[in-house]
Amino acid sequence: MPGTSVIDDIELIIEDIRGSGGGKPPSRRDHGDGGNDSGNTGGERRPEPRPASPKKYSTAIALAMLSILMFFMVLTAAFVVLRFNNLHTWSAIRLPWILWLNTAVLLASSATLELARRKLQVDSLRGFKQMWALTTVLGMLFLAGQVTAWRHLAAEGVYVTSRLSSSFFYVFTALHAAHLLGGICALLYVGLRNFEAARVSRFVAAEVTSYYWHFMDGLWLFLLALLYFGQ
Amino acid sequence: MFSLGHKQAGLRYLWLALFSVVLGMVLSIAMRVQIAHGNADLLAERYVALTLLHGSLMVFFVLTTAPQFGFGYFFLPLQIGANDMAFPLLSGLSFWLTLASLLAISVSFFLPIHAGMQLWLLGVVLFSVAAILSSVNFCTTVTDYRTEGMSLTRLPLTVWAWYVTAVLSLLIFGILLAACTLLISDWYFASQFFAARVISTVSLAAIWQRWFWFFAQAEVYVAMLPCFGIVSHLVSTFSRRPVWAERAAVLALCAVGVFGFCIWGYHMFAGALNPYSPLVFSLLASSLGVPASVLLASWLGTIWDGEIRLTTAMLFAIGFISLFLSGGLSGLFLARHDIASAALTDDFVTGHFHLVMGVAATFAILGALFFWFPKLYGRRLNETLGKIHFWITFAGVYCIFMPMHWLGLLDRARNGGVVIAAQSPSAARSFITAAAIITISAQVVFIFNFFWSLLRTQDSYRRNPWHATTLEWFLPTPIPLDDFGGYLPPIYRSAYMYGGRVAGLDFLPQHVAPERLAKFS
Numbered sequence: 180m181p182g183t184s185v186i187d188d189i190e191l192i193i194e195d196i197r198g199s200g201g202g203k204p205p206s207r208r209d210h211g212d213g214g215n216d217s218g219n220t221g222g223e224r225r226p227e228p229r230p231a232s233p234k235k236y237s238t239a240i241a242l243a244m245l246s247i248l249m250f251f252m253v254l255t256a257a258f259v260v261l262r263f264n265n266l267h268t269w270s271a272i273r274l275p276w277i278l279w280l281n282t283a284v285l286l287a288s289s290a291t292l293e294l295a296r297r298k299l300q301v302d303s304l305r306g307f308k309q310m311w312a313l314t315t316v317l318g319m320l321f322l323a324g325q326v327t328a329w330r331h332l333a334a335e336g337v338y339v340t341s342r343l344s345s346s347f348f349y350v351f352t353a354l355h356a357a358h359l360l361g362g363i364c365a366l367l368y369v370g371l372r373n374f375e376a377a378r379v380s381r382f383v384a385a386e387v388t389s390y391y392w393h394f395m396d397g398l399w400l401f402l403l404a405l406l407y408f409g410q
Numbered sequence: 411m412f413s414l415g416h417k418q419a420g421l422r423y424l425w426l427a428l429f430s431v432v433l434g435m436v437l438s439i440a441m442r443v444q445i446a447h448g449n450a451d452l453l454a455e456r457y458v459a460l461t462l463l464h465g466s467l468m469v470f471f472v473l474t475t476a477p478q479f480g481f482g483y484f485f486l487p488l489q490i491g492a493n494d495m496a497f498p499l500l501s502g503l504s505f506w507l508t509l510a511s512l513l514a515i516s517v518s519f520f521l522p523i524h525a526g527m528q529l530w531l532l533g534v535v536l537f538s539v540a541a542i543l544s545s546v547n548f549c550t551t552v553t554d555y556r557t558e559g560m561s562l563t564r565l566p567l568t569v570w571a572w573y574v575t576a577v578l579s580l581l582i583f584g585i586l587l588a589a590c591t592l593l594i595s596d597w598y599f600a601s602q603f604f605a606a607r608v609i610s611t612v613s614l615a616a617i618w619q620r621w622f623w624f625f626a627q628a629e630v631y632v633a634m635l636p637c638f639g640i641v642s643h644l645v646s647t648f649s650r651r652p653v654w655a656e657r658a659a660v661l662a663l664c665a666v667g668v669f670g671f672c673i674w675g676y677h678m679f680a681g682a683l684n685p686y687s688p689l690v691f692s693l694l695a696s697s698l699g700v701p702a703s704v705l706l707a708s709w710l711g712t713i714w715d716g717e718i719r720l721t722t723a724m725l726f727a728i729g730f731i732s733l734f735l736s737g738g739l740s741g742l743f744l745a746r747h748d749i750a751s752a753a754l755t756d757d758f759v760t761g762h763f764h765l766v767m768g769v770a771a772t773f774a775i776l777g778a779l780f781f782w783f784p785k786l787y788g789r790r791l792n793e794t795l796g797k798i799h800f801w802i803t804f805a806g807v808y809c810i811f812m813p814m815h816w817l818g819l820l821d822r823a824r825n826g827g828v829v830i831a832a833q834s835p836s837a838a839r840s841f842i843t844a845a846a847i848i849t850i851s852a853q854v855v856f857i858f859n860f861f862w863s864l865l866r867t868q869d870s871y872r873r874n875p876w877h878a879t880t881l882e883w884f885l886p887t888p889i890p891l892d893d894f895g896g897y898l899p900p901i902y903r904s905a906y907m908y909g910g911r912v913a914g915l916d917f918l919p920q921h922v923a924p925e926r927l928a929k930f931s
Contacts, residue, residue, distance in 0.1 A: 239497065239546050239550045243542075245580060250587055253624070254592070339600065340599070350592070354591065
């Protein structure tokens, strides 16, 4: 094979991807032309690994939201298909009035969340913590409201097993509540954690949490509209 | 043991796949023996459970796991010049969830039918969650962790394939989870989803089957896409030529993902509502032929006039192309809905999807293993044994699955009223069984080669035995715990610079600066 010896040379070049055994720091001037690399870190090796990129958290949460959206879209598709296949046998349920109150609470929580982030931007940690706590409480209030809605329905004798429409109502609300519970955990985490020594800043954590929270908010509006107009 | 590094995750996934493939092959022998010498000892119900276990092991834990998560976890960060995945915690978590899922699915076989079904479903849910977590991890890593200069056009095709597959799995495992949720809710909370009379004659099983197919249709592409990437990579490396029409190949990879995903929607809405749905579905399924042809053309164009090196890895890549072509041709028949509806359960379909999905993907996995083994373990697999293994397997799988197509056509002919008395299918069935046993026995050669190469000490070691260009080949083996350490190498060119004869080399590593290279001319 032509150029075998050169290939051995090239295998030497590569030593400077990292030191020959992995133990010694890579010397970028082994081959006498280190001048090319003066723009890089040169011989010094940063002692710590690259700091965690804050971008990765927003990327990951966007992807997770995509997956969750897909999950709910399939359930929506199931709802639409089953609804149209049972046009004549469909028996609607009356949505409990408390759902509207819950919706208002959830919308308010999104607003307070944004207020909290504003406070953080102007460096008011106290204001941030207060608004953040308020958001968390509103979120929990929403969950409590959903449980009340189930109890209302149960009191009217409408259970999961009763009919297709009630099955969908319970499953949609329960799955949304389960996802929202994850959001509340994130709110608690960001609210209670001390970010002094953390790898992510409080600002990034609050931002990523807010994406998810607003997403849950929007998802609820969508599900509510679906349940309301689908009856 | 509980280390979260990406290399450990990749190796664990590969070992899990190796275990599953051995188990799955033993099951398939059992099935063939049952078909050839049907004895009443094996109950019909058990036989169905056996088929289910074979299918779930092979599809979930071999075809989905090995090319995407096994090689992906190990090589994706190395190829894009990152020190680890974006979320090491997710790498570890997803593996242990997958292992739990494997346990659940295997154990479910031994339980009574109802409990077994529940445990199986739990296994599928765990697997889906693990796949979604991994996919988030993969996408984030490729999006945010590429090294300097590693633009999207310079990504190796393997990375492209892993990327597209991750996006696709992110979406379709959500579908599977939703279907599972409704079923679980019916079982445990007695909701009414599957009891609903969509069409009064459709039973629960049939509705579930359709639900499952929204997912399963796309799952085929989740298994195949990484294989496409691997084959492009191997073919280019061993033909010493750049990937022919690389942009088109990348677009084709994306198109396979998009089409594979779209099919579910048509399946869902059209399937229930619209009498023309089979036509739409059939058109979509046929349109997958377009990106598939582009990929095929790209592979052949790369090999054409190349300086081909017939290593075992290259043989497996060429074997993949052959199997993909012949399996794909029979797929064209199945995409015709009038034929497919008649042939849905018979041997023709079994032959088709084993050839195109099962065996072809296995060939890509084996090719990748022969190719990357020096990087995984610092020693090469034995080439002679590898070639013996390749040829027996290659001939064997054609002997198994081609007669199956023929059997399927024979069944069709009989149903159509044409009786061919002289040609009894039982002889063919025995032939298939014999071929299956021989082919599976030949895998002993591979298992021996694998463990023998792994345990024996090799003195001569070359860091980059295939003269490949991507970053992973320029790290010492075993790869240090923190991969590149503090210095992430910048990238100067595309991943497939072969055959250029610059500086007396027929390949240009991605990371060597042009000025540095000039020194060697």
